[in-house]
Amino acid sequence: MKDLAHALTAANAAVFSSLGLDAKHAEVRRSDRPDLGEFQCNGALAAAKSAGKKPPEIAQSVAGAWNATELASTPTIAGPGFLNFKVTPQALANRAQVIADDARAGASVVEHPRRVVVDYGGPNVAKGMHVGHLRASIIGESVRRIYRFRGDQVWGDAHFGDWGFQMGLVITALEDELGGFDDRAKLDARLQSLTLEQLEAIYPAYAAKVKGGDIETRDRARKATAALQGGSALHREIWKAMRDVSMAAQKRDFASLGVDFDLWLGESDADPLIPDMVKDLDAKGLLEEDQGARIVRVAGPGETKKKKLEDGTVVEVESPDPLLVVSSEGSAMYGTTDLATIVQRVRDQKPDLILYVVDQRQADHFEQVYRAAAKAGYIAREQLEHVGFGTMNGSDGKPFKTRAGGVLKLNDLIGQAEEKARERLKENEIDADFSKEEFEDVAHKVAIAAIKFADLSNFRGTSYIFDLDRFMSFEGKTGPYLLYQAVRIKSILRKAEEQGVAPGPITVEHEAERALTLALDAFDGALTAAYDKKAPHFLAEHAHTLAQAFSGFFANCPILPSEGAVRASRLALAGAALKQLTLTLDLLGIDVPERM
RNA sequence: GCGCCCAUAGCUCAAUUGGAUAGAGCAUCCGCCUUCUAAGCGGACGGUUGCAGGUUCGAGUCCUGCUGGGCGCGCCA
Numbered sequence A: 001m002k003d004l005a006h007a008l009t010a011a012n013a014a015v016f017s018s019l020g021l022d023a024k025h026a027e028v029r030r031s032d033r034p035d036l037g038e039f040q041c042n043g044a045l046a047a048a049k050s051a052g053k054k055p056p057e058i059a060q061s062v063a064g065a066w067n068a069t070e071l072a073s074t075p076t077i078a079g080p081g082f083l084n085f086k087v088t089p090q091a092l093a094n095r096a097q098v099i100a101d102d103a104r105a106g107a108s109v110v111e112h113p114r115r116v117v118v119d120y121g122g123p124n125v126a127k128g129m130h131v132g133h134l135r136a137s138i139i140g141e142s143v144r145r146i147y148r149f150r151g152d153q154v155w156g157d158a159h160f161g162d163w164g165f166q167m168g169l170v171i172t173a174l175e176d177e178l179g180g181f182d183d184r185a186k187l188d189a190r191l192q193s194l195t196l197e198q199l200e201a202i203y204p205a206y207a208a209k210v211k212g213g214d215i216e217t218r219d220r221a222r223k224a225t226a227a228l229q230g231g232s233a234l235h236r237e238i239w240k241a242m243r244d245v246s247m248a249a250q251k252r253d254f255a256s257l258g259v260d261f262d263l264w265l266g267e268s269d270a271d272p273l274i275p276d277m278v279k280d281l282d283a284k285g286l287l288e289e290d291q292g293a294r295i296v297r298v299a300g301p302g303e304t305k306k307k308k309l310e311d312g313t314v315v316e317v318e319s320p321d322p323l324l325v326v327s328s329e330g331s332a333m334y335g336t337t338d339l340a341t342i343v344q345r346v347r348d349q350k351p352d353l354i355l356y357v358v359d360q361r362q363a364d365h366f367e368q369v370y371r372a373a374a375k376a377g378y379i380a381r382e383q384l385e386h387v388g389f390g391t392m393n394g395s396d397g398k399p400f401k402t403r404a405g406g407v408l409k410l411n412d413l414i415g416q417a418e419e420k421a422r423e424r425l426k427e428n429e430i431d432a433d434f435s436k437e438e439f440e441d442v443a444h445k446v447a448i449a450a451i452k453f454a455d456l457s458n459f460r461g462t463s464y465i466f467d468l469d470r471f472m473s474f475e476g477k478t479g480p481y482l483l484y485q486a487v488r489i490k491s492i493l494r495k496a497e498e499q500g501v502a503p504g505p506i507t508v509e510h511e512a513e514r515a516l517t518l519a520l521d522a523f524d525g526a527l528t529a530a531y532d533k534k535a536p537h538f539l540a541e542h543a544h545t546l547a548q549a550f551s552g553f554f555a556n557c558p559i560l561p562s563e564g565a566v567r568a569s570r571l572a573l574a575g576a577a578l579k580q581l582t583l584t585l586d587l588l589g590i591d592v593p594e595r596m
Numbered sequence B: 001g002c003g004c005c006c007a008u009a010g011c012u013c014a015a016u017u018g019g020a021u022a023g024a025g026c027a028u029c030c031g032c033c034u035u036c037u038a039a040g041c042g043g044a045c046g047g048u049u050g051c052a053g054g055u056u057c058g059a060g061u062c063c064u065g066c067u068g069g070g071c072g073c074g075c076c077a
Helices: A004-018 A043-051 A055-065 A089-101 A131-149 A165-178 A184-193 A196-211 A215-230 A233-257 A267-283 A334-348 A360-375 A410-427 A436-456 A479-499 A511-521 A523-533 A537-556 A564-587
Strands: A028-030 A039-041 A076-078 A082-085 A115-119 A153-157 A287-290 A293-296 A304-308 A314-318 A323-326 A353-359 A384-389
Touching (some): A004 A055, A004 A089, A004 A511, A055 A076, A089 A511, A115 A131, A131 A436, A131 A564, A215 A233, A267 A323, A323 A360, A360 A384, A479 A564, A523 A564, A537 A564
Parallel strands (some): A115 A353, A353 A384
Antiparallel strands (some): A076 A082
């Protein structure tokens, strides 16, 4: 299934070849200058050098030899040798018809499907879901859907943070609270009554204690971590109670956000692989003793950086830093777990590619892990990719905080967005004939669409400013706008059904019909860009241009009020637009209500 | 100190291997509801792409330097 740009490129390549020009310069793409043409080819400029001719001459000969007149009229030449193409109404109509008849709405699939693990979400058992997990979850979910839609076999893995030092720290806090774990009945009762809210309160308090220089607590927590990982039944039992409480709450939060996983695994699931892995690393001669810990050096020859020590002296050290595999207490660090998780995934999913949708700030860490994995021969370096993203900031440009300065819980954030959605619905008097259930469902969908679209319309790598009022706004490039466009089309299709009006063969005559068809045609390009770059914002952008193109069509081309073949054609175009818009939004993880 | 990332319209953000006149949304201003949902549509205004050089037919994009901001730098994750 080729879009118009590919069809034009193929036709143009044939012309280039027939003129003895290198076909690689024949690429045709959407025009930057809609006033001059719908598609453009810049290849005459690039081909000029090797052909030993001037660009305008080449452009002239290409135009003269153009023979795909069923596709586009003879290209015009502008500037220093740009070729501008205008597609024929028939070719546009054909393309629109193909999209209308295609369940995938014109989207292609990958030539060679791969096995891909997408690691995202990454909630921490001791912390509970807050806005910090929003981007990882939203972007990861979208990447998972995009990869699967393109034809790859995909596993999304939550990779719960349920195994590190934080678990030892929370266990230590509980020990302090109970005055030790000797009283079995007391411990059981406490574990029974444990809530996520309590865990969320305990962890930051103790983390602050340790950070503030409480060496004694730190060492006890490290020992507790080592005990847990060493298989202590008591520690394991306490850990399990904490994990269960946390997991249940997080599953609810993920469901509310419309984020799902194929594998609900965590760091602890990779733990059983660690002893053998450490032996293996040792056997391969990769482990070294260093300051009581065991490390793997990952820097290549000549890779160094300067480092300033605490006493002020500057020394030359290897770069990247070595990966710390076994701490001086004998416990696993997060790098250890990440490495073991690679071993686990290679064993279980045999992935061609593992994508880590994790905060950009962890780039150095992943570089260490990836190099270590490659060095140990577990997987090739190119099969591991960190899909990093920027932070979500408050209006002050700093990482998002509540007015009180704390972290905003995910559940509260969604609640705030829903409340704004309810206000909007009521202001527009949409709620009159809605049941309470439908009203709440629509409010929820509008809220999630607003939050997700705001996030996904920015390139993932850059940080963005979170402004709920703007995201939920009446006007503009927002999630609610896109839902509104989709819902308008649904309304038309319902009315057509009631009136017994059926879609028919598509013709493209009106300027707004051309624009809509060209927007529909651009879907595959947006999809492949999003796929190749692991960047959903290309699809968010597409959803917006498509919605706008439809809106222009809607305003200029009456559908039901028109008649006969024109009405049937426009109805088919509207149906195609709805199908593709719904699909695009689904790839972003956004659900469309029936009406709003 | 060393390293990575970023700097685009008043604000929030785009710009596919380097391509023509750098695009959207918001805000401001002007039009459009007796036609299918006006959460809409059309138009106007708005730019020395942080600064200075370089590479070439051509630079927001590549290179060097500078300024300003963010982040990271073994026993947290």
